[in-house]
Amino acid sequence: MSLYTEGEPIRDTKAPDGPIETRWERRRFSAKLVNPANKRKMTVIVVGTGLAGGSAAATLGELGYHVKSYCYQDSPRRAHSIAAQGGINAAKNYRNDGDSVYRLFYDTVKGGDFRARESNVHRLAEVSVNIIDQAVAQGVPFAREYGGLLDTRSFGGTQVSRTFYARGQTGQQLLLGAYQALERQIAAGNVEMNARHEMLELIIVDGRARGIVVRDLVTGEITTEFADAVVLASGGYGNVFFLSTNAKGCNVTATWRAHRKGALFANPCYTQIHPTCIPQSGDHQSKLTLMSESLRNDGRVWVPKRAEDCGKPAADIPEDDRDYYLERIYPAFGNLVPRDIASRAAKNVCDEGRGVGPGGLGVYLDFADAIKRLGRPAVEAKYGNLFEMYERITGEDPYQVPMRIYPAVHYTMGGLWVDYDLQSTIPGLFVIGEANFSDHGANRLGASALMQGLADGYFVLPNTIGDYLATGSFEKVDAGHPAAIEARQQVEGRIAKLLSIKGDRTVDSFHRELGHIMWEYCGMERTEAGLTKAIELIRNLRDEFWQRVRVLGDGEGLNQALERAGRVADFFELAELMCIDALHREESCGGHFRAESQTPDGEAQRDDERFSYVAAWEYAGTGEPPVLRKEDLNFEYVHPSQRSYK
Amino acid sequence: MNLTLRVWRQKGPQDKGRMVSYQVTDVSPDMSFLEMLDMLNERLTLEGEEPVAFDHDCREGICGACSMVINGTAHGPQKLTTTCQLHMRTFSDGDTIDIEPWRAKAFPVIKDLVVNRGAFDKIIQAGGFISAPTGSAPEAHSTPVPKADADEAFDAATCIACGACVAACPNGSGMLFTAAKITHLGLLPQGQPERDSRVVNMLAAHDEAGFGGCTNAGECTAVCPKGIPLTTIGRLNRDFIKASGKR
Missing domain, CATH: 1.20.58.100 (Fumarate reductase/succinate dehydrogenase flavoprotein-like, C-terminal domain)
Incomplete structure (x- = not known):
């Protein structure tokens, strides 16, 4: 039996055509509105309280909908968005360095290796500027300059400085902003919060997503919950690899259950492997910890030239016997090549037997030159907290010996297929944030995940879901259906x-x-x-x-x-x-x-x-080969080219 | 390393609970504390005994889920470190380690080492936010914030709501948690319009949730994995007095 069959192609019918810079505006105008008095009578279920789910639930509550929110954690504030370190991109062009909405759009399409939709990515770049305004208004303490204005940095190989950050805890601060907005709506009675609850099944009535089955993780009670629409914001599936930088509880259950009920699952094989994680120390390892990519701005990556040197202490390996392989292979970008390139290069040298540390699964990230050049205080000011974290985990002092790093699974670009409105192939089922197959194509750039989660939750979904809800109200459903x-x-x-x-x-x-x-x-x-x-x-x-x-x-x-x-x-x-x-x-x-x-x-x-297509998979039943449905990708603005970093 | 663990086992909220001893062998010094417990749980499962329930998620010290009193200290012996970031190299072969849940009136035990910290969310609901509905925000650069204020606000905003402060406090007070949020928002220009009502309402919610009062014992800041300073409580008190005077 073949592993899959091919079905009818699929098309995104919601994105307007015409000039890309007005598509989002035109879609918002063409979307039907829900009468404010009717919003009160409509219920929306939101599963997950990370950047996407938290911001969506808060915003829908503010709009007047009745929202039921669910998370498996003991508080919505603990969703795994909290662990994002680096930053969030926005096309503010505060630096006057040539950035623009179009450039962010261009960089993101190219960075995704031409496997994302142009319309979606352009919208993402457009709303990126609103996200920063929104977060600042909520009191998110972004890094600032001495003059009191917001600081930015360049991140993940971009040539403009468009990444806003809050030390190494940008995800935490943005999530707390969304969480606080959510708690405000809970207090106002607009959002009903159900922490320590897990969605275990989707309920479909007359072809529409109308509810979910949840288990109360404390009492074990299983209940059916109903709404006029269901939003999944349940994150990514990196934990399929067991070891990843994801939180231990991250899982695919909500989206997988929806997939089994008919929602297409797009590009599941697109996963992101992050190059700078602390290597595994033994078989007991339960998770991997990311070290911010910013370390590659000053650290030099190397392994011994000869496999027989790998067991020696780093200090005993003379300069001539070291292979600074990224600088050697990619002289133009050196240690700053994109994540996918850096990760694969590390794997290659380890596969050649030149890896260092336990099991030979690690490469050095060496700050000796940076300390010599900048002085220890300057290195400490920039990376002090990361060095401490590294020492806490490994017991080694990176000021004295080089760090060891190795790639680890960090993010999943695949997810449930959605149209421009973020609606899946099941009417009434919307999917936002990392849970959808999203805007990142085959590779996500640094500081883009926070941007997409909040774009979906604050600005996109609250507009597009109205177009669907305006076609209601729908027949009342209860537990007896x-x-x-x-x-x-x-x-x-x-x-x-x-x-x-x-x-x-x-x-x-x-x-x-x-x-x-x-x-x-x-x-x-x-x-x-x-x-x-x-x-x-x-x-x-x-x-x-x-x-x-x-x-x-x-x-x-x-x-x-x-x-x-x-x-x-x-x-x-x-x-x-x-x-x-x-x-x-x-x-x-x-x-x-x-x-x-x-x-x-x-x-x-x-x-x-x-x-050049999105591979959207249809579930065909237990034991049956899945059906491949292709969505062709058209590039009208950014023309596909081979990426080169040499 | 070989260790003796004495772990709090409690079947449910109504159960009285007790300490149970387990021997664990072949513990690697490179294991995290939670990985050591994972190993115990794997063994217990195969032996037919229910594994020890404990809260954990990110295992990188930022989500705030993990919450254990280790040898009498919330999050254990290492300063500025959550339980999940504590590694076994901190301990020695032959040690006996006591592991208990947070104990506080406002945090009832659910099972074994898992407690209900929902009271923290209630405090935030009462005013731990700036009212800025989506779409209403002005341009981000319209309000500059002095760097010193922004940095100090950030320091307070790093609180992970783990609850160690409450577990360590002889009064079971949630004042450090509350004060961290008051400080974060009160230092920013965006937080000024609601500053008075925020402190009054959050303190009322704090007391209502069953947290005790603050008597400046300072145990909270000593165990805080994020190093939230006691000065935040001073700031809360000043804000409260000022706000009360206006009423």
């Missing part, structure tokens, strides 16, 4: 099944093994043979999971192993689709390198003739 009963029974059945297996392996042992398979075969570099093998391994492991997993306790209260088991079960299904997607995409682009598709000098070779 057959669709609700069925969805609820599906959830209860799965939980009962997980508890009844009583096997001899823990959930984490399966998750770790799945992660190994994904990292090995569907990580930075992929081959046809490897992916084919991975699919078989995943299927076998999934079967074993359903035979041998051990989940103790019951469903009647807090049961963290049960929560994890459900999430890992969904990761198995997603993992297979990721490998199928990666297998079918016989080109290298953005964050992923297909070994069979490279230039003579070993760089990624994109294939625009065959693959």
Whole structure:
């Protein structure tokens, strides 16, 4: 049986055509409005309270809708957006350095390796300026200059200074701004907050998304919740790799359940591997920690020239025996090449046996030259908190010995397919932030994720969802509706099944093994043979999971192993689709390198003739091959070119 | 390393709870504290005993979920460090380690080491925000903020709402948490219009949620993983007196 079939192409019918700079304005004007008096009678469910979900729930509440918000954490303020370090891009051009909405649009389309939609990216660049205004008004304490105006920096290889930041905690500060706006709406009675609740199923009535099944993680109670529209803002699926920079609870369940109910899942194989993470210290490792990319502004990346030197202390390796490989291979950009290039280069030197640290999975990021050039106080002022964090985790002092870094999974560009209105293929189901397949194409630039999450939540969704809701109101649905009963029974059945297996392996042992398979075969570099093998391994492991997993306790209260088991079960299904997607995409682009598709000098070779499309996958039923639906990408403004950093 | 853990086990809110001893062997000094507990939980699961429940998420010291009293100190022995960032190299072979949940009236235990910190959200709801509905914001550069004020506001805004301050306080007070938000917003020009009502309303919510009063014990700032200083409480008190005088 073939791994997939191909179905009808899919088209985004919501984006207006015509001049790109007026498309968003024209779409907002053409969108129907909801009468203010009717907004009060309409309910919107928002799942997730990160930058996208938190800002959307707050804004919808302000507009007068009744909002029901859900998060698995104990407080909406803990969503994983909080961990974003670097910054947020905006085309303010405060530096007068030639930035503009068009340049941000251009850089983002190009950075995404020509696999994103022009219309969406242009809108993102347009609203980026409003985000900064909004955050400042909320009291987000961005870094400022001595004159009191906002500071910016250049970030992730861009040539203009457009990244706004709040030390290394930009995500935290932006999220707290959204969280505080959300709490204000909760106090006003417009938003009903349900923390420690997990969405486990989508309820569809007459073809429309009308509700969700949730489990109260404290009491174990399963309820059906209803609304006129459902918004998923449940984040990315990097944890399919087990080890990633994601929080431990991040999962794909909300979007995967929606996918199984008919929402297309687009570009699942597009994952971002971040080059500067602290390497694994042993098999006990439970997660990986990112070190801000800004370190590459002053640190020099190297490994020993000879594999036999790898065991020696760094200080004992003379200058002539070191290979500053990024500077050597990419003289124009050196240590500042984009994330995907830096990550793959690190993997290559480690694969050659020249990696350093435990397991040979690490490269040096050396500040000795920077300390010599700038003095220790200057380095301390710039990176002090990062150096402390590094020392806390590794026990090594980076002022004395070079840091060790290695790439890790950081972000997922794939997600549920949405149109220009951010609506999925299920009417009434909207998907925002990292959970959708988004605006980043095959590779996300630094400081773009915060921008997209807040653009969707504050400015895009609150405008576009009205066009859908104005076609209501919809028939009243309650827990007794057959669709609700069925969805609820599906959830209860799965939980009962997980508890009844009583096997001899823990959930984490399966998750770790799945992660190994994904990292090995569907990580930075992929081959046809490897992916084919991975699919078989995943299927076998999934079967074993359903035979041998051990989940103790019951469903009647807090049961963290049960929560994890459900999430890992969904990761198995997603993992297979990721490998199928990666297998079918016989080109290298953005964050992923297909070994069979490279230039003579070993760089990624994109294939625009065959693959300039979004791969949107339709679920065809348990055990059935998924259906590929292609959305062609057209580039009217930014013409595809081969990226070169040499 | 081989260690003896004494862990608080409590089946649910109604259960009385007790300390239970576990031996853990072959602990690597490079493990984080939570990875050591993961290892214990893997073993307990295979032995048929329910794993220890604890809150955790980002495991990089920023989400504020992890929350354990380790050997009597909130977040354990290392200064300016959350539980998830604490590593086993801080301990020695043969150590006995006591692990307990936050204990405070306002933070009831849900299970084992997991507590309900929803009271913090209630304090923010009462006024821990600047009213700026989406779309209403003026151009960001229309209001410059002196760098010193912005930096000080940022220092206060780094609070992660973990609740260590409450766990450490002999009165179970949430004053450091409340004061951090008052300080953050009160230092910024954008926060001025609501400054008086904010402090009055947040303090009322604080007291109503069951937190105790502040008696300047200073235990809160000593355990705070983000180093929020006691001076924020001084600022809160000044703001409160000023706001009360206007009523």
